[in-house]
Each structure stands twice: as C-alpha cells, then as structure tokens.
Amino acid sequence: MKIAVLAGSIIGSKTKTAMLKTVEILKQKYPEHEVVLLDLAEYTMVFSDGRNYFEYDGDTKYVAETLMAADAIIIGTPTFQASIPATLKNIFDLLPVNAFRDKVVSSVMTAxxxxxxxxxxxxxxPILAYMKAHIVPTYVFIEEKDFLRNEIINDDILFRLERLIEDTVLTVEAFAAIRKEKDEEYDF
Structure with missing residues (x-):
C-alpha cells in the first residue's frame, strides 16, 4: 500500500510536527507499507494553470504524481483565516476532478x-467529496495548547492519531476487498 502524508502549508511548525509524528507512527505500526511525506515547505510548487497534472514538471509534477499514485492520503492542514491555506487549495486545483477516486483520504488539522x-x-x-475520495469520517484536531517545543504533548492527541492511521489503513484494505470481489464477478 502506498500512503502519502501531505503537510499542506509552507510556513509554521505545528502541522509539520503533526505530520512527522504521523509518518513515525505509520512506519512503526505498518512497516510493510510505502510511506512518503510531502511537506509543501520543501517543494517549489507552481500555481495551477489548468493543465493536466502530468504536464507540469519539477516539484509540481512530483507532488501531483505521488498523490495520484497513492492508495491513501493523510492531509495535514493548518487553519488560516478560518479556511485551508492557499498552498493546499493549489494542490487540489492541480489535480483532476476524479483525482481521489478509489483513494482513502483522512485529515489532521491544526488551529x-x-x-x-x-x-x-x-x-x-466538501472538496474531498467532490474529488471522489473515500473520506475517513473522523479526523484529528490539534490546538496550540497541545504542542510544546515542536512536540505533541497531549496523550489523547497521540492516541487519536494512532486511531486515525489505523482507520485509514483498514479502510483502504476494506475497499480493496470490495473492489476485488466486484471484479471477480466478471469473467474477463
């Protein structure tokens, strides 16, 4: 299974801290899966101009293709002006409308x-639903008070991160079994 962990901001430390912890838990609990961290602060992304995602080059192409190849995506986002940051919105704009079809997407939010x-x-x-994602209904919300010196200090948050990761992996496995069963109904 390919799992992309997306840190959806180019500034700040809390979302990156949460996503690094997510990657750590994934690699510890599910070492058999391929996990990649896409920290947008480490890439030079261009603004979407309407082209197909595979027509971009450089970092933009790498990030888009990595997301498109993933079976599961865990999105980390801070809250800016009561909304998602423009850097994350740009990612959605770069991808086709059906980008998340047959993909499981879960979320971690900092505020x-x-x-x-x-x-x-x-x-x-609503954006994820429009892009046809299988959305894990629960998410992890992390407040300012849950961090200290770039560490998550709230044990409940760590427990909820572990549960979100488990729910994400199990949902991918469940949908894969359903697709396999449906495919076996055909004789070709």
Missing amino acids: GTTKHYLMLEQQLK
Missing part, C-alpha cells in the same frame, strides 16, 4: 483555538 474545528467539515471535506 490556534477550538473556534476553528468546523473548518474541516465545511471547507475540506
């Missing part, structure tokens, strides 16, 4: 206060 917890429900999930 300064609890006032932003609905951003994921109202902003991110």
